Amino acid sequence: xxxxxxxxxxxxxxxxxxxxxxxxxxxxxxxxxxxxxxxxxxxxxxxxxxxxxxxxxxxxxxxxxxxxxxxxxxxxxxxxxxxxxxxxxxxxxxxxxxxxxxxxxxxxxxxxxxxxxxxxxxxxxxxxxxxxxxxxxxxxxxxxxxxxxxxxxxxxxxxxxxxxxxxxxxxxxxxxxxxxxxxxxxxxxxxxxxxxxxxxxxxxxxxxxxxxxxxxxxxxxxxxxxxxxxxxxxxxxxx
Numbered sequence: 001x002x003x004x005x006x007x008x009x010x011x012x013x014x015x016x017x018x019x020x021x022x023x024x025x026x027x028x029x030x031x032x033x034x035x036x037x038x039x040x041x042x043x044x045x046x047x048x049x050x051x052x053x054x055x056x057x058x059x060x061x062x063x064x065x066x067x068x069x070x071x072x073x074x075x076x077x078x079x080x081x082x083x084x085x086x087x088x089x090x091x092x093x094x095x096x097x098x099x100x101x102x103x104x105x106x107x108x109x110x111x112x113x114x115x116x117x118x119x120x121x122x123x124x125x126x127x128x129x130x131x132x133x134x135x136x137x138x139x140x141x142x143x144x145x146x147x148x149x150x151x152x153x154x155x156x157x158x159x160x161x162x163x164x165x166x167x168x169x170x171x172x173x174x175x176x177x178x179x180x181x182x183x184x185x186x187x188x189x190x191x192x193x194x195x196x197x198x199x200x201x202x203x204x205x206x207x208x209x210x211x212x213x214x215x216x217x218x219x220x221x222x223x224x225x226x227x228x229x230x231x232x233x234x235x236x237x238x239x
Contacts, residue, residue, distance in 0.1 A: 005210055010217045013052065015224035020231060023049070033059055034139040040093045045155060050231060056164035059108055060130060060179030062122075062172040067129040074137045123174040130175065134182055148188040160230055161187065162223070166204040168212040173204050180217035194230055201226045 008014050017024045025046050028039050033055050043051060134140045151159050163180030167173040177199055184195050200224055202208055208219040215223075 005214060006217055006220065010220060012124045012220040012223040012227065015221055016052070016227050019224055019228040030058070031055065032138075033143050036143040040146055040150045043150055043157065047154065048157060050160065052160045052162060054162040054165075054178045054226060056176065056183055060164050060172075062126065062175055064126065064129065064167055067133060068124065070137070071129060071133050074133065119171060123178075125173050126171070129177060131157055131182060134186070144186050151188065151193055153192050155190075155192055158192050158194065158231065159190075160196060160227060162227065163195070163197045163199065165215060166196050166202050166208075168204055168206065168209055170204075172213070194228050196226055198223060198226075202230045 013024065013027055025048050027041050028042075031039060031053075036055075151157075161183070164176035167176060180197060180199070187193060187195070191196070202215070202219055208215060208222075210216045
């Protein structure tokens, strides 16, 4: 379901559709970037006037384990990986419990402390592994090629990309910021391609979140208005 744990009418796609007075012809939830090519065929079939793509929420996470597993498959494709249960589990950072407690604390309490050097070392390590995966993986390269080719095939369709969402988890939030930059850099600059950074629209503040990772209705409303502004601004430029 789009906008979990909200209903479809409260999530930003439904709100955006209402603001623009359009008709929602297709929607895919929990879209993985490496599965993008098979879903892009819908654009060839439906030929919508606008396509909004929000990518990277699940890929740009704060865990080393899935990144190391995927990198091992990319760098050593002929070797069979062992069961995930046999992979060494990285130690939980000391600041994770404090961050979780701060995220669950009621409004009005003191703000969370500034991240420690260990936090930035973790962010740097995760960002490096993420960049290696997205640059070296054939599956990721195929998805970028398919996406850029789709935009070339449909010059009359406006493609609006929305970056990975903010998070109350400081490590995840930083990695998602980096992931958004990485995504933006790999997209081919075209007249029908627009990028909207959700971190500039939303702050990682508790009043905008249902929990540490999911946005509430107010945040989705802000996203919908930001997307509507981007779409309408481009329409004005074409008049």
